[in-house]
Structures are given as structure tokens and as C-alpha cells.
Amino acid sequence: MTGEPRGAGPTTGRADDVGPVTGRAGGDGARRRAVITGIGVVAPSGIGADAHWKCVLAGQSRIGPITLFDPERYPSRLAGEVAGFDALHYADNRQVVQTDRWTHLGFAAARLALADAGLPEMADDPYGYAVTLASSSGGNLFGQRELQRLWRGPARTVGAYQSIAWFYAASVGQLSIRHQFKGPCGVLAAESAGGLDSLAHAVRMVRRGTPVVLAGGTECPLSPYALTCQMRNGLLSTCPEPALAYRPFDVAAGGYVPGEGGAVFVVEDLAHARARGVRGYAEVAGWGASHDARHTDRLAAGDPAQYARAMRLALDRAGVRPAEVDVVFPDALGVPRYDRSEAEALRAVFGTRPPPVTTQKPLVGRAHQGGSALDVATALLGIRHGVLPPTAGLDRPAPGCELDFVRESGPRRVDVALVGARGFDGFNSAVVVRRGPA
């Protein structure tokens, strides 16, 4: 391999510093609690949690024609893009050149989250810090450029960075190096459900002795080839009107609009946060995951029984009764049969009076794992500010989708939020966040 480092030769003998033993969640580990102490949003709704919050409260749509390439020849031409994003503002030129836009968004989100948490950019205790992000489709723009270089020319070569820019672990590896987070890192892929799974996994790591874990994820599925791939899932909206294209639960629902960006969080051991005088936004109190064991196709609608089971697992783990849930952020796919099955799952969990439901995905598009992470950010901000943002894209609920949608933003007591997400081909995940212990 190139770039072999120079340095001291091999050292013999046992390591002096064995570092923390991360293995056991039993005993004390099971009692460790994890709070989210930092939010980093980089999404069409804004860069930074404040900008995002203002956007969702006002219900401003950021869906528009794709500008990252000319979408003219594609039946789906709309997306949620992060406008005015300058990667060099968040990473140096070398880091930017050797990574994809998806990782650029991750560099920014991680920095914002660390700053929000009041933690230094460089870990003071490297093995006590880790990165466990979700990943969906890898470095699409970078990858397509390199594929073109490989196949267009006679030389059959790619650049030196293709091997580290496109693969799904690129963002986590780069963040680990950049911030010196050398604890147990992870990369999870469960399509759109992965953003929630990464929070669950971060808590597993906290309980096993790593006090600070970055979780969440970003995504950029907006290259011509990535859009072509997405068109094959049969779920994309082809409506040309930005305001009308993505309308979950509405009678006019006709598919979703893709989006980029997402959110990264600092998940922190409660004792660690307290020791430095930080309360955080909320506790990651519960999580659950299940699988439909059925593919997504023209007839499938998602299995409401399995989805409900994931939500119940999350509530049970949190020790929260359904009646104690103040708000639900649903998956909100915007495909009628999936919207109906989601409403059915919510009724199965919450009975005839489900709690208020609100979604902002129609404002920003679906960014796979980044989208479910972004919903968690919105939930945390709702708890922090005691306000729920209105449901976007909804005019008249479709039959079977009659839920208590939040229609206008306004002050509410929000202590417990449930976030749900489903991934293509049968993934179901749910996370419960609860106002942190004082």
C-alpha cells in the first residue's frame, strides 16, 4: 500500500495501556443511561439545528428541481438539496478532495454536533470516543465519476481515492481519524431505518463503557446513476410540482421525493455529561427493530404487525406506556398503501386514540438513514422548546390514514417522543427519546 508511515519499529511485550474493556453490558453497564447532548443538522431545512428548527416550524418546503446535475431526462426531477453548502467551510482541501459529498455533509454535521455538545474537536480520551453512523448508498457522485473514468477511457484506471471514498465506511473512517475517535466504531446499513438503529447501537456502546459516541448519518443519493437506481424501487413521485410532490397520508399521496443530508448526534453517558455540567436534550430511552421478512414490491405495504412490534419493543425498553407518548414522528413514505399500513401499526400500538403525529419529511425529501436521523433531531428540538412543528404536505388525510396530525405549530408539553422508520425490503425500527433526568 502507498503512504506507509515512518516511525518506531514494532514494540514487543504487553501494552501498558490496555484501555477500557468494552465487552460487557451486564452489571453496571445495564444501568448506564445515554443522553443526546449535541445535534448537528446538515439538511435542506438548514445547516445547524437552529436553522432547521426555524424551517420546520414555519413549514417551509425546500424541495426543488435537482441542481447537482441536469435532471431534465428523468421522470423524477425534484429533490431536497442542502443549498449553499460549502464543504471547505467544514473540512480542509485534502479531506474534501478524497471524499464524496455524502462525507462532506458528515464532516459538517459531526463538527456541529460536537460544538453543540460543548466537546472539543479532538477527543481528549481517544479510546473513550467512537463513531457509529448509519450508511445507505455510499459515495454516489464520487463513485459515478470514477466509474466513468474507468469505462470511458482505454486505460481502465480509477483515481487513488476511489478505494476510500465510495465504500460505505468512508464517512466513519474519516471522522474517526479527523476527531481522533478511536473507540469501537461501527457502520450500519438498514436503508431508511438505519439512522435509528445507529442511535440504539450508540447506546450499546455507551453501556459497554465508551462514554461518547457519534451516531446518526448523512446521505447524498443525488447523482444521475443513484437517481436511476432509486427509480427502480417504484416508490418515487413523478409529480413535477415541488409543493405537491411528496404528500404522506394525504389523499393525493403519490410517492416520495429524494433528499440529501441528515443529522449527527453526540450520544453520551449520562454520568459523563453530568460530570461536565451538561444536561443534554433527551435520553435515548428505548429502541426496537423487526423485519417483515417480505420484500418491497408492487403488492407489499409493509407489515403493520411487525412495525407495531418494533414500536412496542422501544416503548417497553423505555418503560413508557403508550398513553405517555406525546408525539410520534412517523416514517411517512408517501406511498398510499404504506401510509395506510403505518397508520394501522400506530393504531395497533396506541389503540383508538394515538398521540399527535407530525412529519416534516415532505419539506426536505427522504434522505434514507439521514432522514430518520433528522426526524430524531426534530423530536429533540420539540422536547427542548416545548413546541411541535406542523405536519407538512397534508391537506386531506386518505381513508385509513385518519390520525391526530399536528396542524399548527404551538406550545405543548413534550416529554416523550417516538420516532419510527422503515427501510426498503422490510426493515422496521423505532426509537423513544424522553426528556432527560434533571
Add this chain to the structure above:
Amino acid sequence: MNRRRSVVTGIGVVAPGGATRDEFWATITAGRTATRRISFFDPSPFRSQVAAECDFDPVRAGLGVAERQRADRYVQFALAASIEALADSGLELTDATRERTGVVLGSAVGGTMLLEREYVQVSDSGADWLVDPNRAGPYLYQALMPSSLAADVACRHGVHGPAQVISTGCTSGIDAIGYGQQLIEDDEADVVLSGASDSPISPVTVASFDAIKATTPDNDDPAHASRPFDRDRHGFVLAEGAAVLVLEEAEHARRRGARVYCEAAGYANRSNGYHMTGLRPDGVEMALAIDDAMAQARCDPADVSYVSAHGSGTRQNDRHETAAFKRALGAAAYRVPISSIKSMVGHSLGAIGAIEMAACALAIEHGVVPPTANWANRDAECDLDYTPNTARELPVRVALSVGSGFGGFQSAMVFTRFDGRDR
């Protein structure tokens, strides 16, 4: 409550040189190499032209028509390995066990093969940036999303527990099994189909590793191209394959009288925070991962019977790893048999970590340590016992396996013979 322990009750393997568990074990214990000149496409434009390819027959492996149509090659491998592993375990899935059975599979590059094949089609061989969506095949979205791997295996077996793909590059296999073990430990599942799969032998992957000179340029003698720990090693040999283990909560396995291969007793990972492809020669982070995994398994260095090395055969890896073994195991590093089966079945990126764990489980079961093939000349910086060329019969109570990969990830896992006693 006692700690929930995970045991291995079933093994399935698809590897170069053998598309079943038994064929795989026969290949690696015979010291036979399965590396050859690439046959999937004309490799002559590339620097590295050798690979370890699987002679895989999806029909023989039990895959249905729909699975053969929709699933990319790496998914088919995992389906085959999962079918073999479940049959091996004797586990009968009931409605109750299906909800408590998860699927956690690793893959470094997912659907690369199908993505590249279709790219060539929709872009008119790279001529068009704005590719033609009308020429795309029906399963292209599944190729874009690596999560398809876990989804397809969950669908095949009708299991409803947590499903996840772990994609930490070349440590994906160990990390996926570790994630599965944690799900069982935390009472999120009783059974996890856990392992990894990759089929990266495609022009873009070959070109990517060519560009950084990570793969071997020794094309003249493909059967001897993978030379871990040898003085004359020149890079790794790209490969494909899969392994799936049935991980089961120990009490669950005991109640049904299952045959137990071993316990998944310890798992840990660290990152070097150093370089996406470069390794610090001192091996500190790999050593920390080993220390942590051994502490969980309550093993001392002297207890280790066998070390399954990452042993990719690059200059820097084998040196880095040797330093890590010395750092973590001390004097025991010089006594314990170490080997790299990548010398025979190549480096299948995310999959190989799971294939190596399958080898560890089989080493414990059979009391045989597979060798490092193609070892001829001692390297001054790689001066341990790499079990050259010939398998050894010896009782294996504790097997340690490690992985190291792009992104700086270092993982370690300990399998121990299971006697049912508390540790």
C-alpha cells in the same frame, strides 16, 4: 441475571475452492490454494490479474428461481451459506423463534458487481454522465442498498428479529458477528444468523486496488500469488465468498440439545485514527482490541491455542499485525500457531472475517489448525510461527481472530471451546 452467552450451533460457507463448509475445510486443511487468473472478465488491462473465485452453483445451493433472478451474487452466497448453516444447526424455526431470530451480515462493497454491470449499460460504457434510466434492470435499487443482504436472508427464512448490515470495510465480518453476539447478550434476540458476504471481483474493484498498489502484481503464478508473512509478499489477492454462523443464546441451545461448536466469548474493536489505508507500525489499536476481546473471554495470552491472522499479504499489514500480536500476547506470541487462510482463499474484503471465524469454529471442532500456504522465506519483521504450508493437529481450546481494514478499523474476536460452565 447471568450474562447471556452466545454459542455457535451452525456453520455455512461459500468459499473459493469449495462451495460448502466441508469442501472449504478440506481445502484449507490440505493447504490447497484457490487463487487463479481472473476468469470473470479479461483482466489484462489491470495491474493485478489474479483472484480467488468461487465455483458457485446457486441451484445446487438450494436457491429458488426468484432468488436467482433478484439477488446479486454476494446475496446469493449469503443465502446459500445461511441455508447450510441453519440445516447444520438443526434449529427448527417456529412462530415464536422467528420473532427472536435476527440477521446481521457484513459486507464491505455490497452490490458493486451488479452496480458496475448495469452502469456500463445505462451509461453506454461511460459515454454518458446523464445515464439512461430506461436501460436499467429491475433490481438495481437492491444493488444500490447494501441492506438488501440482510433483507433477502430474513425473507428467505421468514425471520422477524432485528436485521442489519454492518459495513466496516474489511472488518465487516468480525464486526457483524460481534454485533450479533451483542444483540443476544442484550436480550434483543435468541438466535442471530450472522456472518458476511462479498463478491467484489469486478473491474472497478480491481482498478481501485491497482491504483493504490494494494493487490499483488504477481500474475505469472496465480496459485502462489497470495503470500502472507513471506519475505516476498507483494500485496493481497482479491477474493469472494461468504460465511454465515448460527449464533444462539447458550441456554436456548442447551434446551433443544443442540450440538455446540464453540462460544463466541469475546469481541472488541478499535480504530487507529491514523490513516484511511496506512497502519501505524506499532499495532497499538489492534493490540487493544485483542486485549479487550480476551478480557471478555477471561483468557490469558497463554491460553490461546490458535491465532487466525488478518494476514492479507501486504507489506505493511503483516508487519503491523506481527507487532500487534507481540504487544498483546507477549511471550505467548512466539509460541502460538498463527496462520492466514487468505494464502489459500484470498481476501474477500468484508466476507473474509466471517469465513475466518468459521475456520476458527471448525479448528476447535476438529482439533486442526489450517496452515499459511505459500510460505517459503522468513521476513525479519515477521518472525512468529505462521504454521507454514502444513496443517497441524492439536487441541484448540481458544481461537483468536483479527481483522484490519480501510478506515483504520481493527477488530478481534475470541471463540472458545464450550463446556457449559460459568466463566
